Amino acid sequence: TGTKETREFQTETKQLLDLMIHSIYTNREIFLRELISNASDAIDKLRFEALTNHDLLAGNADFEIFILPDEETKTLTIADNGMGMTFAEVVDNLGTIAKSGTKAFLEKMKDSGAGSAGELIGQFGVGFYSAFMVAKKVTVITRAPGQPKGIRWESAGDGTYTVEECDKDSRGTAIILELQDEHCSAEHPAENFLNRFTLQNLVKKYSDYIRYPIKMNFITEEKPRDADGKIIEDAPAAQSVEVKTLNSMTPLWTRNKAEITKEEYHQLYKNLFLDWEDPLEIIHSKVEGAVEYTTVLFIPAHAPFDFYQREASSGIRLYSRNVFVMDNCKDLLPEYLRFVRGLVDSPDFSLNISRELLQHSSQLQKVGKNLEKSLLKTLESMLAKDRPKYETFWKEYGRAIKSGVYADFQSREKLQDLLLFPSSQSADGLTTLADYVSRMPDGQTLIYYAAGKDRSAVERLPQMELLREKGIEVLYLLDRVDEFAIDALREYKDKKFQSISRGDLKLDGVDTPEAKQETDKLAKDNEALLNAVKEQLAGKIAEVKISSRLKSSPVCLVSGDNGISLSMEQILTEMDR
Ligand code: ADP
Numbered sequence: 001t002g003t004k005e006t007r008e009f010q011t012e013t014k015q016l017l018d019l020m021i022h023s024i025y026t027n028r029e030i031f032l033r034e035l036i037s038n039a040s041d042a043i044d045k046l047r048f049e050a051l052t053n054h055d056l057l058a059g060n061a062d063f064e065i066f067i068l069p070d071e072e073t074k075t076l077t078i079a080d081n082g083m084g085m086t087f088a089e090v091v092d093n094l095g096t097i098a099k100s101g102t103k104a105f106l107e108k109m110k111d112s113g114a115g116s117a118g119e120l121i122g123q124f125g126v127g128f129y130s131a132f133m134v135a136k137k138v139t140v141i142t143r144a145p146g147q148p149k150g151i152r153w154e155s156a157g158d159g160t161y162t163v164e165e166c167d168k169d170s171r172g173t174a175i176i177l178e179l180q181d182e183h184c185s186a187e188h189p190a191e192n193f194l195n196r197f198t199l200q201n202l203v204k205k206y207s208d209y210i211r212y213p214i215k216m217n218f219i220t221e222e223k224p225r226d227a228d229g230k231i232i233e234d235a236p237a238a239q240s241v242e243v244k245t246l247n248s249m250t251p252l253w254t255r256n257k258a259e260i261t262k263e264e265y266h267q268l269y270k271n272l273f274l275d276w277e278d279p280l281e282i283i284h285s286k287v288e289g290a291v292e293y294t295t296v297l298f299i300p301a302h303a304p305f306d307f308y309q310r311e312a313s314s315g316i317r318l319y320s321r322n323v324f325v326m327d328n329c330k331d332l333l334p335e336y337l338r339f340v341r342g343l344v345d346s347p348d349f350s351l352n353i354s355r356e357l358l359q360h361s362s363q364l365q366k367v368g369k370n371l372e373k374s375l376l377k378t379l380e381s382m383l384a385k386d387r388p389k390y391e392t393f394w395k396e397y398g399r400a401i402k403s404g405v406y407a408d409f410q411s412r413e414k415l416q417d418l419l420l421f422p423s424s425q426s427a428d429g430l431t432t433l434a435d436y437v438s439r440m441p442d443g444q445t446l447i448y449y450a451a452g453k454d455r456s457a458v459e460r461l462p463q464m465e466l467l468r469e470k471g472i473e474v475l476y477l478l479d480r481v482d483e484f485a486i487d488a489l490r491e492y493k494d495k496k497f498q499s500i501s502r503g504d505l506k507l508d509g510v511d512t513p514e515a516k517q518e519t520d521k522l523a524k525d526n527e528a529l530l531n532a533v534k535e536q537l538a539g540k541i542a543e544v545k546i547s548s549r550l551k552s553s554p555v556c557l558v559s560g561d562n563g564i565s566l567s568m569e570q571i572l573t574e575m576d577r
């Protein structure tokens with residue numbers, strides 16, 4: 001070596017670079033996240049190796065990542081004092097695509113056509129090459145500890161790169177991006193990657209929890225002051241440089257639970273999910289074993305106003321070793337828990353796997369199962385220990401839980417004890433199914449319910465009279481989805497649900513054999529009357545029967561044993577419209 005060599009990129013790399021440069025992709029800012037995460041990885045690597053070979057540190061264990069915007073040269077440099085690369089490593093790592101994530105990306109590209117490149121880049125962490133989304137030219141200057149010289153790698157992303165030896169004082173890597181014009185123009189600050197505030201915000205957004213300080217120089221110019229403290233206007237301004245650390249480094253969730261204040265959790269929640277209200281509930285847990293992760297989950301105080309109309313968007317963010325991986329991870333939690341916000345940080349979530357693959361990974365599924373369990377446990381204990389709080393929760397999210405009962409077959413059992421209903425037992429309280437059952441008198445075998453649009457509508461149902469008289473409690477299903485949930489459950493603790501306006505009531509003493517004989521006899525005697533009514537209402541009703549369930553009302557409408565209920569019929573008609 002010693003001379004400058006020009007080499008060709010591997011074919012796949014060429015394809016990838018081409019995509020980076022030419023795809024119309026709006027989220028180019030992620031390049032910064034990628035380069036910072038590489039810098040952090042390189043420091044991790046050095047720290048790890050230094051455990052057994054302390055000489056590698058050469059006295060410098062102040063690890064840091066520096067971001068250096070330079071207006072004059074229109075370059076942005078990301079520098080670290082990590083492991084660096086040898087000549088062979090540079091050629092291997094930056095000339096070929098060895099990583100499975102990037103390979104997967106290219107595979108996917110072949111399947112779905114080049115048109116989808118923009119979308120796909122966002123979904124895959126495309127690593128180092130993402131630098132070419134914002135740079136005309138990328139220069140890497142790197143030195144591995146113990147190497148006499150540094151290596152300089154350079155490419156304009158045009159199919160070839162150069163490598164040569166160079167001087168470099170200290171170990172580590174500097175990535176120098178010669179920015180494309182649109183990325184260093186003052187006209188579009190959000191796309192201007194020389195703008196210190198833009199950079200600061202990006203670090204906050206994507207890399208706040210990187211464990212090494214990410215530093216940047218802030219330059220201020222100030223004119224000197226006279227003895228009275230007044231600014232001397234005609235004196236030349238003095239420049240002072242202030243080095244600021246942009247990231248907060250210790251992610252809240254890696255800290256010891258006992259040391260975190262409620263206020264800090266609230267702040268994290270508000271920062272991440274842009275809410276102005278404190279959350280109703282916080283769950284922070286760290287799990288080690290077959291799957292390893294740390295999670296902080298929040299139940300927001302209020303459901304978004306359009307929560308029940310719009311398509312479910314889940315608010316779980318994924319991190320991998322403190323590096324942000326993705327937002328709104330679907331498939332982590334079941335749909336009925338979609339109101340939960342929070343984050344999961346796991347070393348098992350690879351940064352470079354596509355979002356789509358990640359969402360279907362078995363690791364993620366295992367984590368999801370655990371999260372579901374711990375959320376349900378939290379809700380159960382809230383219900384048992386803090387009923388007012390649980391009722392607040394229920395008011396906001398009860399419908400989501402009920403939707404789990406009727407739409408998610410596997411969750412039915414787990415959710416039945418979280419359900420609350422108004423009932424005839426108290427004028428304003430809600431009851432659980434367990435409490436209803438505990439109040440059932442001996443001999444009552446069914447759980448009775450009545451559906452209607454509100455309390456008074458239900459209480460006016462002719463059928464209620466008899467039940468009231470017999471002292472039998474009736475659940476009131478006043479929410480339009482209640483009946484779907486009850487129908488899906490069919491029974492609770494071996495007690496079947498029975499609508500008071502559907503089929504036979506099977507009330508003790510009412511449905512005795514003698515009583516049945518009597519109604520049968522009445523039916524025979526009045527056959528002519530029943531037929532006449534049936535004829536009159538032909539097409540509107542299926543059957544006219546003598547009933548034992550009425551007290552003072554002469555007639556009531558009921559549904560057949562197997563027919564759909566009246567209120568369900570109402571909902572279906574509404575949906576049809
Ligand atoms: P990944 O980070 O998933 O391995 P990247 O495309 O981001 O993939 O980086 C490719 C490789 O280049 C890394 O695996 C690493 O070996 C090397 N590399 C990139 N940046 C640095 C750096 N700052 N210091 C040392 N090595 C680096």
Ligand code: MG
Nearest residue numbers: 037038127128
């Ligand atoms: Mg990387």
